[in-house]
Amino acid sequence: MERKKSVIHMTTVHHPYDPRIYHKQCRSLQAAGFDVTLIARRDPKRNEAGKTIPHIMLKTYKSRLARMVFGTYDAYRQAKSLGPDIITFHDPELMPAAWALKNKGHTVIYDIHEDYITSIMQKDYLSEPVKRIVASGYKLMEKFFTRSMGLSLAEKYYEERYPDGVWILNYPTVNEKFLQHERTGPAEDRVLYTGNVSHVRGALQHAKLPVLDPDIEVHFVGKCPGDLAEEMYEVAGSASGRLHIEGIDSFIEKEVIEERYLERNWLAGIALFPPTEHYKKKELTKFFEYMNAGLPVICSDFPVWKAFIEKYECGIAVDPEDDAAIKNALDYLREHPDEAARMGENGKRAVMGELNWETQERKLVRWYDALGGSGTSGEEQEA
Known part of the structure; x- marks a missing residue:
């Protein structure tokens, strides 16, 4: 019997039951036969009823800086210990950890939820010169850390910046x-x-x-x-x-x-x-x-x-x-x-x-089925 591929989804920012991460991607992959584990922060009000995805809980930090440093390291440590076939991460702050895991031979996918450049540019608490510096720094960091990774795009227009990305659009599960x-x-x-x-x-x-x-x-x-x-x-x-x-x-x-x-x-x-x-x-x-x-x-x-x-x-x-x-x-x-x-x-x-998650689920499962070896990326898939 063929061994089930193991998949980890990890996030330090999103809620553990985030609709895109948990209800769509994790559950779809589990239903397709993958061994799926979620690494995400602890939810103090969590309701486990009906939750079937194993959840490794990260500590919740009040300080953003502490989360970015200690939370990222903890997510890296947990993912490394599990030794999965495929790792999907969902937050920019996890790029260094994902890059390190990629260099240890894991297949890694970056699931891009947001247009982070325009998100930086609309932050009112930053001056215009600082916004431009931060946005430019983010571009360079992203380009360095995500080389040879698979890129999953939640929005069609993200393809303008990520031409090798794969559309896994955030359509709803038909209720x-x-x-x-x-x-x-x-x-x-x-x-x-x-x-x-x-x-x-x-x-x-x-x-x-x-x-x-x-x-x-x-x-x-x-x-x-x-x-x-x-x-x-x-x-x-x-x-x-x-x-x-x-x-x-x-x-x-x-x-x-x-x-x-x-x-x-x-x-x-x-x-x-x-x-x-x-x-x-x-x-x-x-x-x-x-x-x-x-x-x-x-x-x-x-x-x-x-x-x-x-x-x-x-x-x-x-x-x-x-x-x-x-x-x-x-x-x-x-x-x-x-x-x-x-x-x-x-x-x-x-x-x-046409505008439903089932159409995206099929693409997601086909993509993950095709992955497995180090260095495999979204370039092999059609967007």
Whole structure:
């Protein structure tokens, strides 16, 4: 009997039950017959129910510097001791450890979740000269450490920087409960935002919706820093009672988020992000999840986003800084329930047909099946 290939996924930054790492990649590889282990930080509130991937727990550090030094070394030590066939890492700070493991003969894949260059350039606490220096330094470091590694790309446009990368796009796992759930009757005056909440993800744009519309209620389901939540309540002012934030200073698991989709007849899923280089080319995972749940999408009218919404006829793209346009979008969905339902069904069909994790899972499994020897990389695979 052929020995199962052993695979390690390691992260010092992401939550151990991160949807892309745990629920998609780890579980898909395990289902395909790989021996999968996760190396990730400890979750003090962890719920082991239904969790089947062995989890080697790293210490959680309050200091970022301590995590980058001691957490990285611990992840390296644990991975080295297991001696896996394939190692996949998910954080830039793990590049030196991954490089050392690569040099010891392991096949290594870097799963690139973010456009880290534009992420650096949008950090408000750094001056422009410092941003440019840090971004240039990151480019050089990445080029050195990731030579001859496989590169897994979560977004299509990352191929501009990584032409040898393999698209493993962050499409959603089709949720059968969503497919069976039918939107009946008029939608409630409630809109939903899921995922991490931050300034660059439109926290303040979304927080002012109750001010723009006297009837709308906005629900956030995802981790939100406590100080940002206070800022959002201040933006909403006297309408803050119609702002509901679930996840203040706490991670919300995928299963809980999925439950929230089914609890109400939402008017729309929202993604009114301010203009930034970091997000304008992305096809947000949020889009696919809203579509999977049959919700119309109201999002910013960045060219890539607008083209996506128009292609699938699944929502409305508006200027995130135009209050009147946002209010008109909300009113349109209220006043045209049949059209809103059609948008939701269009999105659901698109996810069922092509924009789903199963299409990416097949590529992932084929790729890992082909890997094995030192030096194998994504260059052998088609993107």
